[in-house]
Amino acid sequence: MATHRVKIFSLFERFWHWTQMLLIFVLVITGFGLHGFHHVFSFQDAVTLHTAAALSLLLLWAFSVFWLFTTRSWRHFIPTASGMWGVLRFYSYGIFKGERHPYRKAYWRKHNPLQALAYLMLKIVLFPAIWVTGLAYMFYFAWRDMPHATQWLNGIAEVHTAAAFLILAFVFIHVYMLTTGHSFRDHLMPMITGFDEVDLSPEEEAYLRTDQPADIR
Amino acid sequence: MRASIGALACLLSTALLSGGVHARDNWPTPPATDLQRPQVSGPLQGGTADHTKFEELRGPFSSGPEVTKACLDCHTETGGHFMRNIHWTWSYTNPDTGQQLGKRYLINNFCTNARGNEGMCAQCHAGYGWKDESFDFSDETNIDCLVCHETTGTYYKTPNSLGSPACSVMFEGKPPIDLAAVAQSVELPQRANCGACHFNGGGGDNVKHGDLSSALKSPPRTLDVHMGVDGLNFACTACHITNRHVWAGSRYRVVSKDTEGTGKPGQRTDVATCESCHGLAPHPVDSLARFKLNDHVQSIACQTCHIPEFARGGVATVVDWDWRTAGRTRNGEGYHEEGYIQANGDHRYTYKSIKGNFTYDENLVPRYAWFDGQMLYTTIDTRFDPQAESIEINGFTGSREDARSRIWPFKRMQTWQPYDKGNGTLVYTHLWGEDDAAYWGNYDMAAAIEKGMADFGLDYSGDYGFIQTISWWPITHMVAPKEQALACGDCHAPTGSRLASVEGVYMPGRDHNRWLDIIGTLLVAGILGGILIHGLIRFFSPKNASAGEHH
Numbered sequence: 112m113a114t115h116r117v118k119i120f121s122l123f124e125r126f127w128h129w130t131q132m133l134l135i136f137v138l139v140i141t142g143f144g145l146h147g148f149h150h151v152f153s154f155q156d157a158v159t160l161h162t163a164a165a166l167s168l169l170l171l172w173a174f175s176v177f178w179l180f181t182t183r184s185w186r187h188f189i190p191t192a193s194g195m196w197g198v199l200r201f202y203s204y205g206i207f208k209g210e211r212h213p214y215r216k217a218y219w220r221k222h223n224p225l226q227a228l229a230y231l232m233l234k235i236v237l238f239p240a241i242w243v244t245g246l247a248y249m250f251y252f253a254w255r256d257m258p259h260a261t262q263w264l265n266g267i268a269e270v271h272t273a274a275a276f277l278i279l280a281f282v283f284i285h286v287y288m289l290t291t292g293h294s295f296r297d298h299l300m301p302m303i304t305g306f307d308e309v310d311l312s313p314e315e316e317a318y319l320r321t322d323q324p325a326d327i328r
Numbered sequence: 329m330r331a332s333i334g335a336l337a338c339l340l341s342t343a344l345l346s347g348g349v350h351a352r353d354n355w356p357t358p359p360a361t362d363l364q365r366p367q368v369s370g371p372l373q374g375g376t377a378d379h380t381k382f383e384e385l386r387g388p389f390s391s392g393p394e395v396t397k398a399c400l401d402c403h404t405e406t407g408g409h410f411m412r413n414i415h416w417t418w419s420y421t422n423p424d425t426g427q428q429l430g431k432r433y434l435i436n437n438f439c440t441n442a443r444g445n446e447g448m449c450a451q452c453h454a455g456y457g458w459k460d461e462s463f464d465f466s467d468e469t470n471i472d473c474l475v476c477h478e479t480t481g482t483y484y485k486t487p488n489s490l491g492s493p494a495c496s497v498m499f500e501g502k503p504p505i506d507l508a509a510v511a512q513s514v515e516l517p518q519r520a521n522c523g524a525c526h527f528n529g530g531g532g533d534n535v536k537h538g539d540l541s542s543a544l545k546s547p548p549r550t551l552d553v554h555m556g557v558d559g560l561n562f563a564c565t566a567c568h569i570t571n572r573h574v575w576a577g578s579r580y581r582v583v584s585k586d587t588e589g590t591g592k593p594g595q596r597t598d599v600a601t602c603e604s605c606h607g608l609a610p611h612p613v614d615s616l617a618r619f620k621l622n623d624h625v626q627s628i629a630c631q632t633c634h635i636p637e638f639a640r641g642g643v644a645t646v647v648d649w650d651w652r653t654a655g656r657t658r659n660g661e662g663y664h665e666e667g668y669i670q671a672n673g674d675h676r677y678t679y680k681s682i683k684g685n686f687t688y689d690e691n692l693v694p695r696y697a698w699f700d701g702q703m704l705y706t707t708i709d710t711r712f713d714p715q716a717e718s719i720e721i722n723g724f725t726g727s728r729e730d731a732r733s734r735i736w737p738f739k740r741m742q743t744w745q746p747y748d749k750g751n752g753t754l755v756y757t758h759l760w761g762e763d764d765a766a767y768w769g770n771y772d773m774a775a776a777i778e779k780g781m782a783d784f785g786l787d788y789s790g791d792y793g794f795i796q797t798i799s800w801w802p803i804t805h806m807v808a809p810k811e812q813a814l815a816c817g818d819c820h821a822p823t824g825s826r827l828a829s830v831e832g833v834y835m836p837g838r839d840h841n842r843w844l845d846i847i848g849t850l851l852v853a854g855i856l857g858g859i860l861i862h863g864l865i866r867f868f869s870p871k872n873a874s875a876g877e878h879h
Binding site: 153162163206207208209248255256261264269280283291 | 615617620623624627731815816817822834837839859863869
C-alpha cells in the first residue's frame with residue numbers, strides 16, 4: 112500500500128457539492144426568513160427564492176442519484192462499524208493529544224465511517240424529510256380539501272422546520288470538521304481540485320496508471 | 329330563406345357602411361371572442377332609440393306615476409318584470425334558512441326599522457307613495473322609473489308622508505322637478521342613480537356600508553379601479569348584471585366562492601362575482617408568486633387582498649352608534665352637533681337628538697373571517713337572552729373546513745339600540761309619523777316602541793332597554809388598483825398579520841410551533857457552543873503543534 116494523489120471527486124461531484132452548498136445556503140436564509148426569524152427579504156421574494164432554489168436542488172438531486180447509481184459511487188456511503196470507534200475516539204480525545212486521524216482514504220472508500228454514516232443519514236433521512244414535506248407544503252392547495260388538511264399542513268410544516276434546524280446543525284459541524292486533522296485548506300482543496308491523498312493497492316495503482324493516468328499524480 | 333337573405337343583406341350593408349380594414353375583420357360575423365362590453369356609467373352605447381324624440385315623453389306631466397304610464401306604454405312588459413325585484417318588494421325569503429328578510433321586515437343597527445316608518449324610509453323604495461300597509465304593490469304605475477334612469481341630476485324624492493313638523497321642514501323649499509325634461513333624459517342607470525339610495529344607506533353618506541359612498545359618483549381610478557372615471561368608468565350594472573330588472577349580487581345570500589368562473593363566452597351573466605369576469609385563475613402566471621396567488625383564490629376572497637382599506641376617498645363611515653343618548657333637547661327642540669371633519673373637508677354630525685351619537689372612521693382596515701355566504705339575521709321574531717352582552721344583527725358562518733367558505737373582509741358596525749328587555753327581542757320603533765308617539769319630533773322612546781310594536785300586533789313586554797348590537801358588512805367595493813393590493817407579508821407575518829385572528833389554518837410566517845423553535849434554536853446554539861469548546865480545547869492543548877500535522 113502506498114499513498115498517492117488521486118482524483119477522488121469527479122467534476123460532476125464537485126459541481127454537485129458546491130451547487131448544493133449554494134442552494135442550501137439560499138434555502139436556509141430564505142426559509143428562516145419565511146419562518147419569521149428575520150426580515151431580510153419580503154415574504155414574496157423569500158417564497159420565490161426559496162421555491163426556485165428548492166426546485167433547482169431537486170433537479171440537482173435527481174441527477175446526483177442517477178450519477179450515484181450509474182457510477183456505483185453509492186457504495187462509498189454503505190454504513191460500516193469497522194473503524195468507527197477509532198474515529199469517534201479521535202474526535203473526542205485523540206485530536207486534543209495531537210494524534211493522527213486514524214482513517215486512511217481508500218480508492219473505493221473515500222469517507223471515514225463517521226462521515227459516511229452522517230452523509231448517508233443526510234441523504235436518506237434529512238433530505239427526504241425536507242423535500243417531501245416541502246413539496247407537500249408547496250402544493251397544499253392541491254390537497255386542501257382533503258379531510259384534516261389543516262392538521263396535516265401543521266404537521267408537515269413542523270417536520271419541515273425541524274429538518275431545517277437539523278440541516279443547519281449539520282452545516283455547522285460539517286464546516287467545523289474541515290478544521291480538524293488536516294489543515295482547513297487541505298480539507299477544502301480536494302473538493303475544488305478533485306485530488307486527495309489516497310492509499311492505493313498495487314493493483315489499483317497499476318490500473319489507474321494504465322487506464323486513467325490523468326487521475327493519478 | 330327570406331330570413332337568411334335579409335340577414336345577408338344586413339351584414340352586407342353593415343360591412344359596406346363601416347368600410348375599410350375593419351369591415352373585412354368583421355366579415356362574415358363578429359368574432360366570437362368579442363365579449364360583451366361592460367356597462368359604463370355614461371351615455372347609452374349603441375342604443376337604437378333617442379328618448380328626447382319620443383312624443384310620449386313631451387309631457388307635461390303632473391306626477392311621477394304619469395311618467396311611469398308613458399314609460400310602460402312602450403315598455404309593455406317592464407312593469408311585470410320590475411315588480412318581482414327586491415327594489416320593489418323589499419322582501420326576500422332566504423331559501424336556505426327560510427328566514428323572512430328584506431328591508432320591509434328587518435331591523436338593522438342604524439335607524440333600526442323601516443317597518444312602520446315607510447313614510448320616511450320608503451323614499452328609497454323604487455315606487456311612489458308607500459307610506460303604510462295600504463300601499464298597492466300590484467299597481468305598476470306606482471313604479472318609479474325615473475329614480476334609476478333619469479340623468480339630469482335634478483330629480484329627487486321626498487318623504488311619502490308628512491311626519492312631524494319638526495322633521496318635515498327639512499324637505500321644504502326644494503325646486504320643482506321638470507318631469508318632462510327628466511323623463512326625456514332616461515338612460516341606463518349611472519352610478520349617481522344607484523348611489524342616490526345606496527350611497528346614503530343608514531341615513532347619510534356612506535353611513536352604512538363603508539364601501540359605498542358619494543365618492544364613487546366620480547371616483548378616480550385609485551379609489552375604485554373599475555369605476556374610476558379616468559379608467560374603466562363602470563356603471564354599477566357592469567357587475568350587477570341585470571336581466572329583466574333583476575340584479576345579480578345579494579347581501580342576503582352572498583356567493584362567497586365562485587367555482588364556475590367566466591364560463592363560456594357569453595355565459596355567466598347571472599352573478600356579480602369577481603370570478604365571473606376575471607376567471608378562477610385571475611393572476612397571469614408569469615412568476616412563482618402569481619402561481620401561489622392563484623392557489624390562494626381557494627381560501628381568500630379577491631376582496632381581502634384587493635380592498636386593503638374601505639371608507640376611502642374622503643367620505644367617512646359610521647362605526648359606532650349610540651341610541652342611548654338620543655332624545656336630548658334644547659328649549660324643547662331637537663338639535664344636532666358637528667364633531668367630525670372627514671378627509672374631503674365635509675363636517676359630519678356626531679350627535680342628533682333624533683338618533684343619538686355617532687362615531688366615524690375612514691380608511692379602515694377591515695375585519696377578516698371565514699365566510700360561507702350565509703347571513704343569519706336576528707329578526708323581529710328572534711328571541712335572545714335579554715342579559716346577553718351583545719347581539720349579532722347578522723351573524724354569519726364559515727370555516728376552513730367548509731368548502732364554500734373563504735376569508736372575507738368585513739365592516740363591523742356596533743350600536744347601542746333599543747330592545748324589549750322583558751321578552752329578549754329587538755323592537756320596531758315608531759320613528760316617523762304625524763302622531764304624538766313618533767319618536768322624531770316627540771322624543772319619547774317608550775311611546776315610540778309601544779306603538780311600533782302594537783301597529784304590527786307584536787308581543788311587547790312594555791319594558792325596553794338598550795342592548796349592544798353588531799352587524800357585519802362584507803366589503804366588496806372600492807377595489808384598489810393592483811399595485812395597492814396587499815403584499816404577502818401583510819398576512820404572512822409573525823406579528824401584525826392582517827389575518828392574525830383567522831383560525832383553522834396554518835399560515836407560513838404567521839404560525840409556528842413555539843417549542844419546535846425553542847428546541848431548534850437551542851440545538852443550533854448548542855452545536856455552535858460545542859464547536860467553540862471543542863476548538864478551544866484543541867487550541868490550548870499542549871500538543872497543539874502536531875494536531876494539524878499532515879500524516
